[in-house]
Amino acid sequence: MNLNKNTEIKNVDVNTKIMAVIGDPIAHSLSPLMHNDIIATNGLNAVYFPFHVKPEGLAKFVESAKNLGFAGFNATMPHKTPLLDIVDIIDEEAASYHSINTVKIRDGVTYGYNTDVHGLFTAFEDAGIGLEGSRIMILGAGGAAGSIVIGAESQKVGSVTVFNRTLDKSESLCGNLEYASAKEWTAEEMRRAASESDIIINCTSLGMSGMESDFEDLSFLDETSAMLCDLIYNPWETAFLRYGRERGLKTMNGIWMLIYQGILAFEIFMDVKLDRKKEAERLYDICRDELECHEPVKK
Ligand code: NAP
Numbered sequence: 001m002n003l004n005k006n007t008e009i010k011n012v013d014v015n016t017k018i019m020a021v022i023g024d025p026i027a028h029s030l031s032p033l034m035h036n037d038i039i040a041t042n043g044l045n046a047v048y049f050p051f052h053v054k055p056e057g058l059a060k061f062v063e064s065a066k067n068l069g070f071a072g073f074n075a076t077m078p079h080k081t082p083l084l085d086i087v088d089i090i091d092e093e094a095a096s097y098h099s100i101n102t103v104k105i106r107d108g109v110t111y112g113y114n115t116d117v118h119g120l121f122t123a124f125e126d127a128g129i130g131l132e133g134s135r136i137m138i139l140g141a142g143g144a145a146g147s148i149v150i151g152a153e154s155q156k157v158g159s160v161t162v163f164n165r166t167l168d169k170s171e172s173l174c175g176n177l178e179y180a181s182a183k184e185w186t187a188e189e190m191r192r193a194a195s196e197s198d199i200i201i202n203c204t205s206l207g208m209s210g211m212e213s214d215f216e217d218l219s220f221l222d223e224t225s226a227m228l229c230d231l232i233y234n235p236w237e238t239a240f241l242r243y244g245r246e247r248g249l250k251t252m253n254g255i256w257m258l259i260y261q262g263i264l265a266f267e268i269f270m271d272v273k274l275d276r277k278k279e280a281e282r283l284y285d286i287c288r289d290e291l292e293c294h295e296p297v298k299k
Contacts, residue, residue, distance in 0.1 A: 017046035018068065019269050022053040022061060023076035031074055033290055034262045034283050038274070041282065046071070046270065055082065062086050065105060072104040072269035074262075080114075080143065087112035097147035102265040113268055116144070117151035119261030120231075126260075126277050127252060129199070129227060131155035137193050137226070138162045140203035141170040141182075144231055148203060149173055149180055161193045165204075190220035202230040207238035218243040230254055234291055259283045 021031040027050075035048035051073075053061045058079055065073055075083055083100040084090060090112045094100045100112035124131055134157050138145050141164035152160050160180040164170035170182035183189045194200060200221070207214045207230070221228070221244055228244040233255040241251040259280050267274060 011045070012047060013045070015045055017044070017071040017270060019046060019048040019071050019266075020051050020065070020073040021048070021076065022051045022058075022073055022079060024052060024054050024078060026050050026052045026076070029076060030258065030287055030290060031076075031262055033286060034259065035266055037283065037286055038263070038266050038279060041279075042272075042274070044270065044272075053079065055079070058082055059086055062103070062110060065103075066108050066110065070105050072102065072265075074265055075101055075103065083112055086110070093118070093151070096150055099143060099147055101261065102268055104268050113265075114147065115261040115264035115268070116257065117147045118264055119259075120148060120229075120257040121151065121155055122260040122264070122276065123252065123256035123280075124199075124229075126280065127256070131157050131199075133158045134198040135196060136160045137197040137200040138203055139201065140164055140205075141166070141173045142203065142205075145201075145203035146173050148201065149177065153177070153179065158198075161197070163190055163193070187217060187220060191223060194220050194224040194226060197224060197226045200224065200226045200228050202228075202232070202238070202240050205232070207235070207240055208232045209234045214239050221247065221249070225249070227252070231257060233258060233287070236288065236291055255284060255287050256280070259287065 021029050032050045039046045080099040087110045094112050094114035097114050099114050102113040102115050104111040162170040162182050163185050165185050174180040174182045205211050227250040229252045230238045230241050231254040232238050233253050245251050263276050263279050
């Protein structure tokens with residue numbers, strides 16, 4: 001059975017562990033490619049499928065996955081929040097982010113986790129970027145930004161400054177978090193914050209493939225020496241990252257977050273410990289080939 005161009009399933013039997021990713025849409029997910037490559041490389045008896053599950057089909061899918069004895073599944077948009085009402089036992093971190101991207105199933109019981117934020121933090125760690133005490137500037141206040149801002153506390157960051165087009169959302173996100181503050185999305189405020197930041201993370205969808213809008217003005221980056229991270233990986237290098245790279249800034253695209261969230265999820269599904277860095281480096285090349293991008297990329 002060929003699941004994708006890199007993976008061939010040779011032996012499937014009654015002991016084969018079944019895993020999946022669900023979403024709406026799901027066709028472009030890189031998760032089957034990554035997980036089946038981990039399975040093949042490590043010689044495990046398992047298989048990982050993509051399933052197109054619409055919002056109204058979520059509860060039925062979870063029931064089916066339990067009945068069929070799946071080891072677990074990943075969830076992408078729009079299922080990460082609705083799963084909170086369906087999963088039996090929710091991990092503390094996932095509850096604090098109001099978002100589940102990984103569900104483990106054991107003896108008919110579902111356990112919900114979130115590996116997105118830990119995935120991003122592991123990517124920073126493996127790239128040699130320490131978060132402790134760092135001043136972080138976040139662009140955006142949507143689902144991904146929200147989890148990262150909340151998760152930043154566990155990394156003992158110095159401060160988090162959040163900029164969002166809609167100020168109300170960033171203000172309510174920062175709420176009573178002592179280390180976080182919301183600022184107005186203006187050129188002047190952004191320039192000031194950028195020059196006082198160690199890391200700037202783009203968590204907006206600006207610059208994402210298929211999205212018409214992009215940053216109109218990136219000159220707020222002119223006086224910073226911060227490391228730039230974009231959660232987007234398609235395109236491989238966004239205008240935000242290119243602007244920084246051309247000015248000598250260190251950059252990291254969103255593929256590292258995607259890869260590490262996948263590795264952490266895989267460990268949860270299969271009760272295994274992987275050599276995370278080794279797996280990540282191999283998956284990086286595979287994902288880059290899949291996205292057929294040959295632009296220069298800096299980690
Ligand atoms: P979301 O909840 O829809 O949030 C989107 C954010 O983008 C909001 O802050 C929104 O601002 C802002 N935005 C959208 N259009 C804008 C515009 N024209 N001008 C200024 N701001 C604009 O999405 P999300 O789930 O947080 O995802 C955000 C990005 O992260 C997406 O590109 C997604 O693909 C990426 N992501 C990557 C990974 C990974 O593993 N690498 C994981 C999760 C997400 P408003 O609040 O004002 O609408």
